[in-house]
Amino acid sequence: MIKYQTLLYYCYSRISDAEQFASDHLQFCKSLNLVGRIIVADEGLNGTVSGTDESCKIYMDTLHADPRFSKIDFKIDDVEEPSFIKMHCRYKAEIVHSGLRDPGIIDPELKTGIHLEPEDFVKMKDDDDIVIVDVRSNYEHSIGRFKNAITFDIENFRDFPEKINELAKYKNKKIVTYCTGGIKCEKASALLLHEGFENVYQLHGGIIKYGKEAGGEDFEGKCYVFDNRVAVDVNSVNPVVISTCRNCGTHTTKMINCANPECNEHFTQCDACGEKLDGACSVICQSHPRIRVYDGTGYYVKVPQPINKEKLKPVKA
Incomplete structure (x- = not known):
């Protein structure tokens, strides 16, 4: 049985010719059959990638061997299947959009909490x-x-x-x-x-x-993540559920996108209301002529396609 992992990481470290690095790094990730989303900027990397245990190890070892990224602290989750459909690696102005790009004001490499x-x-x-x-x-x-x-x-x-x-x-x-x-x-x-x-x-x-x-003590509810899992458990000490269904007020941790593609709002909805409203946030959105087919997940991709697990088998170093 193939085992999978999802890696969450970031690193503030200057990258010269970051646009070319993003292109090369995308090909490297694809060579490992990884899927995920990585942002590359002049200031560093911000990524979540997913794949087999072996591919993830090669990926982490390779980045740690690069002096620019040697201090990356990878957060590793064991998952039943890859947490993404495709692999994206894009160049952007910042690795997290803040609008604060004046190094005289903000430079995490020089001064931070x-x-x-x-x-x-x-x-x-x-x-x-x-x-x-x-x-x-x-x-x-x-x-x-x-x-x-x-x-x-x-x-x-x-x-x-x-x-x-x-x-x-x-x-x-x-x-x-x-x-x-x-x-x-x-x-x-x-x-x-x-x-x-x-x-x-x-x-x-x-x-x-x-x-x-x-153990996540006193973190109430679940943690939102930017992949197919949507939210993950954190607290194993004193867990509680704080989020409620927008439609009926029942406590739920399920977060979906409205099935109306023109709305697409991200919100919490219980399974009962999801079934009743076909995954829409309201009766109005439910009646939209282009409403998407609700499969119970409330997660939609631009081009629905199954994950090709054959391609995600362990690679040989």
């Missing part, structure tokens, strides 16, 4: 002088977040800078930022320091690392 290891976060998260800040988008924290965390109604991380003023009253506190894997916190914490916050920390490795190394 203190990296707080999961076990240290457990010890201090309930202290009176600690403020826990979620820097993710609203649809992410709607399905899961740390107990007592401050969240923002933002659709994209690039909206975070506009919310800094809401934290002004906490300038005399210790601010701990967190996100899925840590990448957004590198820039969020750097921005907070630039804005005059003095005691800024970030949860190293994000929610995923915290779940693996500290």
Whole structure:
């Protein structure tokens, strides 16, 4: 039986001729029969890839052998099947879109918040002088977040800078930022320091690392991930479900895209309402003439196609 893994990682490290690197790296990933999504920018890499255990090991070993990427902290999940359909590796201006590209203001390689290891976060998260800040988008924290965390109604991380003023009253506190894997916190914490916050920390490795190394205590709900799994379990200590079905209010962790392709809104919906509304977010969307066929997952790809597991068999080094 073939075993699969999904790797989540990022690395802020300067890449010369990053556009060519993205093209070459795509071919390298395809040679390993990996599937996933990687963003390459002049400032580094941000990726999630999935494939056989052997292919993933070759991939990690190869990146770690490159001095630019030797410090990458891979978050590894064992999965029953690959977490993507295709392999994408694209060049972009930033590895996480913030709109903050002035190196005089934000450069995670030079200055960022203190990296707080999961076990240290457990010890201090309930202290009176600690403020826990979620820097993710609203649809992410709607399905899961740390107990007592401050969240923002933002659709994209690039909206975070506009919310800094809401934290002004906490300038005399210790601010701990967190996100899925840590990448957004590198820039969020750097921005907070630039804005005059003095005691800024970030949860190293994000929610995923915290779940693996500290049991996920006090993370309520599930963690949103950007692949076919949509959301994963984190808390094995005191788990609860906090998200509710938009249509009936029942507690559910299931997040789908509206079956109406012109709406395509990301939202939580229980199985009963999904069946009743054919995966649409409302009766209006259910009646749309181009409504997509709802298969119970609420996950749609541009060109539906089965995963060719024959191509994903272990490669030979």
